[in-house]
Amino acid sequence: MSLKSITLFLCLVYSFFETSFSAYLAPIAVDFATRQYTISIYIKTPPQPTNLLFDLGASFSWVDCTHNYSSSTYKSIPCSSSLCNSLGSHACSNCFRLPGPGCSNDSCILFPVNSVTRRSTMANALTDWLSLPHTDGRNPGQLGAIPEFVFSCSKKKSLLKGLVKGVVGVAGLDRSNFSLSAQISNTLSSPNLFALCLSGSPSAPGLVFLGTRGPYYFYPQIDLSKYLIYTPLLSNPLRSSLEIYRYPSAEYFIGLTSIKVNGKVVQFDLTLLNIDANGFGGTKLSTVTPYTMLHSTIFKALTNAFVNESSALNLTMTEPVKPFSVCYNADDVRDTSLGPAAVTIDLVMQSDDVFWRIFGSNSMVRIVREGIDVWCLGFLDGGANMRTALVIGGHQMEDNLLQFDLDNNRLGFSSSVLAHGTMCANFNFTTNSNLG
Numbered sequence: 001m002s003l004k005s006i007t008l009f010l011c012l013v014y015s016f017f018e019t020s021f022s023a024y025l026a027p028i029a030v031d032f033a034t035r036q037y038t039i040s041i042y043i044k045t046p047p048q049p050t051n052l053l054f055d056l057g058a059s060f061s062w063v064d065c066t067h068n069y070s071s072s073t074y075k076s077i078p079c080s081s082s083l084c085n086s087l088g089s090h091a092c093s094n095c096f097r098l099p100g101p102g103c104s105n106d107s108c109i110l111f112p113v114n115s116v117t118r119r120s121t122m123a124n125a126l127t128d129w130l131s132l133p134h135t136d137g138r139n140p141g142q143l144g145a146i147p148e149f150v151f152s153c154s155k156k157k158s159l160l161k162g163l164v165k166g167v168v169g170v171a172g173l174d175r176s177n178f179s180l181s182a183q184i185s186n187t188l189s190s191p192n193l194f195a196l197c198l199s200g201s202p203s204a205p206g207l208v209f210l211g212t213r214g215p216y217y218f219y220p221q222i223d224l225s226k227y228l229i230y231t232p233l234l235s236n237p238l239r240s241s242l243e244i245y246r247y248p249s250a251e252y253f254i255g256l257t258s259i260k261v262n263g264k265v266v267q268f269d270l271t272l273l274n275i276d277a278n279g280f281g282g283t284k285l286s287t288v289t290p291y292t293m294l295h296s297t298i299f300k301a302l303t304n305a306f307v308n309e310s311s312a313l314n315l316t317m318t319e320p321v322k323p324f325s326v327c328y329n330a331d332d333v334r335d336t337s338l339g340p341a342a343v344t345i346d347l348v349m350q351s352d353d354v355f356w357r358i359f360g361s362n363s364m365v366r367i368v369r370e371g372i373d374v375w376c377l378g379f380l381d382g383g384a385n386m387r388t389a390l391v392i393g394g395h396q397m398e399d400n401l402l403q404f405d406l407d408n409n410r411l412g413f414s415s416s417v418l419a420h421g422t423m424c425a426n427f428n429f430t431t432n433s434n435l436g
């Protein structure tokens with residue numbers, strides 16, 4: 001071999017490794033009527049586009065299998081296998097009792113849960129290929145496959161009730177071992193982390209980056225990974241008070257220490273922000289909660305402070321429009337590059353200089369219907385018996401970059417990316433076929 005051909009060979013090997021990215025992406029669309037967020041992935045062979053509800057609080061994924069399941073790569077999971085055991089399955093079945101893909105004489109059972117209605121059913125677990133586009137953080141590339149992706153295959157059509165049209169199941173992205181992110185990371189030895197950018201625009205989707213710490217480029221050439229600040233992910237010792245759920249929660253809890261409105265600390269019983277030994281209190285993030293829900297005590301203090309601090313803006317308060325409690329005549333509200341002009345709400349974390357700042361685009365909700373045009377404060381009263389005192393919902397996460405870093409047990413957050421001159425709908429979805 002000449003020196004030249006060795007160099008060429010090395011370059012080819014090098015470029016092979018350069019382009020075999022372990023980073024993936026998936027678009028996430030929003031249905032504004034329900035604020036359900038839908039991730040688009042591919043399952044089966046050949047790859048079938050599949051839309052699933054994106055749920056930060058679900059452990060594993062499930063897909064509706066009431067139509068003929070056609071794929072050349074699916075496999076059943078024997079109930080006696082170590083995989084079934086590590087899935088925490090509590091039941092076995094067979095094809096007579098539970099026919100369908102993934103059934104065998106000894107089939108592993110997983111109970112899929114509809115994240116919206118909380119209905120559940122018994123279903124076979126199986127593995128099949130999951131395919132997603134590779135990414136360099138700028139564009140999608142070719143599809144790459146994660147073989148042996150584990151999910152549950154529901155044979156009950158009614159389990160889809162409550163999900164928006166075209167959605168055929170749920171993608172689970174909590175902190176457990178069989179979440180979409182953990183399975184990608186375990187298969188490819190990539191970082192167990194994902195970065196979520198939910199679109200606040202009805203016309204174009206946002207996305208999730210999987211297995212990459214960045215860059216995350218958005219038009220015009222803005223790398224949002226540079227704007228992240230971090231707060232630890234906390235554990236919650238008890239998922240629920242119900243006997244069958246007496247194990248740690250795999251949801252994303254963060255350590256809020258205070259709330260500020262217009263820079264001033266809101267006065268309420270701060271012990272509500274601590275997670276107690278029974279799993280009560282604290283703050284978590286939820287993509288199946290449309291608007292942030294607060295314990296009544298916090299809700300009252302926050303809305304009073306917001307109304308009081310807003311008095312300098314000369315707004316006219318109107319009859320509240322349900323489900324909201326504080327609304328202003330839209331004619332009085334100025335538009336800014338960060339949405340409607342509104343006093344800021346800061347979620348303060350482990351220290352005074354680590355806070356998630358919420359501007360008008362995330363705090364306010366526009367409601368236009370016959371004879372009504374108002375901006376309402378987009379937070380809801382969750383009652384005095386809320387298990388988790390503060391549940392940060394979808395509207396407050398839109399146009400924010402959130403990096404869920406399971407390897408380092410921390411959440412990276414950017415606050416509104418509108419402040420950095422871009423938005424989550426600004427990712428360039430043109431496929432670069434040279435990638436991956």
Ligand SMILES: *[C@@H]1O[C@H](CO)[C@@H](O)[C@H](O)[C@H]1NC(C)=O
Pocket residue numbers: 067068
């Ligand atoms: C499903 O498969 C069965 C048997 O192969 C066939 O009879 C039936 O028509 C198929 N149904 C659909 C909806 O494709």
Ligand SMILES: *[C@@H]1O[C@H](CO)[C@@H](O)[C@H](O)[C@H]1NC(C)=O
Pocket residue numbers: 105
């Ligand atoms: C299932 O069990 C029955 C009865 O024991 C047996 O006849 C059959 O061959 C088994 N099928 C498979 C796929 O193992």
Ligand SMILES: *[C@@H]1O[C@H](CO)[C@@H](O)[C@H](O)[C@H]1NC(C)=O
Pocket residue numbers: 086177
């Ligand atoms: C998750 O996986 C890790 C490493 O594979 C293992 O140590 C841990 O016990 C698993 N957790 C559960 C709840 O199965």
Ligand SMILES: *[C@@H]1O[C@H](CO)[C@@H](O)[C@H](O)[C@H]1NC(C)=O
Pocket residue numbers: 304305308309
């Ligand atoms: C209401 O706002 C005024 C002026 O900003 C402030 O001095 C006062 O402390 C506020 N009261 C409450 C209850 O927040």
Ligand SMILES: *[C@@H]1O[C@H](CO)[C@@H](O)[C@H](O)[C@H]1NC(C)=O
Pocket residue numbers: 312313314
């Ligand atoms: C609010 O109204 C007062 C009195 O009319 C006026 O002096 C002040 O400039 C107004 N403030 C804003 C923010 O428009």
Ligand SMILES: *[C@@H]1O[C@H](CO)[C@@H](O)[C@H](O)[C@H]1NC(C)=O
Pocket residue numbers: 139219428430431432
């Ligand atoms: C989007 O990406 C494609 C492929 O890399 C590129 O040709 C195009 O110029 C990009 N568009 C914008 C607006 O940056």
